[in-house]
Amino acid sequence: MKKRRVLILNTSHNDLSMIFALRDMNQYVIAIGNKPRLVGQKYVDEYICMDYSDKEKVLQLARDKKIDAICACCNDFGVYTAAYVAEKLGLHGHDTYENTCKINHKDEFRKLAESLDLLIPSAASFDNAVDAENYIKSLSEKSYPVMVKAVDLSAGNGITCVNSIDEAKKAINLSFEKSRIGKIVIEQYIEGSQHAICTFIKNQKVIAMTSNNEYSIVNPYRIEIDTWPADHFDDVKDILIYDIEKIAGHLKLCDGIFHMQYRINIVDGKPYIIEPMRRSIGNMHWLPAYQVSGFNWDYWEARTHIGLDISDIPRAMENHGCAAYRSVLASENGVFDHIDISDEVMQYCIGEYMLLKSGEKIDNYLSQMIGLYFFKFENSEQMKHVMIDKYNDIMAVMR
DSSP states (O other), X not given: OOOOEEEESOOSGGGHHHHHHHHHTTOEEEEEESSTTOGGGGGSSEEEEOOTTOHHHHHHHHHHXXXXXXXXXXXXXXXXXXXXXXXXXXXXXXXXXXXXXXXXXXXXHHHHHHHTTOOOOOEEEESSHHHHHHHHHHSOGGGOOEEEEETTOXXXXXXXXXXXXXXXXXXXXHHHHHOSSSOEXXXXXXXXXXXXXXXXXETTEEEEXXXXXXXXXXXXXXXXXXXXXXXTHHHHHHHHHHHHHHHHHHHTOOSEEEEEEEEEETTTOOEEEEEEEOSOOTTTTHHHHHHHHOOOHHHHHHHHHHTOOOTTOOXXXXXXXXXXXXXEOOSSSEEEEEEEEOHHHHTTEEEEEESSOTTOEESOTTTOOOEEEEEEESSHHHHHIIIXXXXXXXXXXXX
16 A cells, blocks of 8 residues: 555644544555644654644645645644645645635535535524624524534534523624634524434435434533434434535535534424534544444544555444543643542443543633543433433542
8 A cells, every 4th residue: 555645734632533434544644733742643743843833834834744635633723734635735634725625614605505405503603793783683582592603613612502692692702712713603492402413425315324312411512422212213313314414415525524513493392403524523432332333433534544445345234232431620720640440430431541640720610621431331211320310439639
């Protein structure tokens, strides 16, 4: 196999699976990132400290390094850059830059979804605070709560649930402050449970999938726990797969991961799409997803990015067993000491990954993750008891 020069756009713990896949395929891996000394740096052939969200600088680097392929990282800004560079250089395995923005920018996706008659929350987009505030003021009391979001961020950044006009101005200012392109959306809040479906598409058709429940405990806008499989998935999977294939066919999307978050409305039981994305998912999502599907998500994603054949890719439409992860957050700022975990919970743990060491400082406990624990269970009842009912059996202890 020819050794290609592959550029990957970060080296965090979330990018390890992609890096290992590239190494297993004997590629020459060049990595960039704006945080030196991340864990994946020691596994690549070259590392350059630079901002992967700067499309033009990354494009110039790709030309200078004569790269043959580019892999996005586990971040939407990396997806934008990878698509942009791939399009400029004629590289394989990425959607057009225009389609990448249509999927990942919240305002653009909502326009796309409406044109395809997909089930989404009603929403309006804005490029200035005055119009956004006037829109909020025009809503009736029955319209609340609403979600205020920056259009170009993920992982719960720049999001606020607004319950009254008094809360709106602060929320709007926050979203505009966080958005790099100066746009926000204000959308209907769907009361109900939150879930996700992760699929792999080939020739615009779903050939592999997993589903999971999403829970946010400490930070209501950041996913803290995922459990596999999703509740009520059999009731909604045909709708979701149909929608994904409808999007993929309309945009002529390339092969690869298509992940989508949705909420099941407590009133009508229907799945409302809230966020799509075309990249690896955070919190080392690939590990429990592999446990239930047997599908090596980042390996096949890497092959599409570097232009290798995927004709023998396995179909993984049936999932087996129950798995979960828990990302541990502190309940306050301070100095982290250790994690307390009960024996009852620990008996189901199949692995852990620590991001912080004892003695390190936490200055934003709502987003600064301490570590990840991975679990396997015999059934969903057992899983729910351990992950939700026994939530306080895993706690970060501060000094």
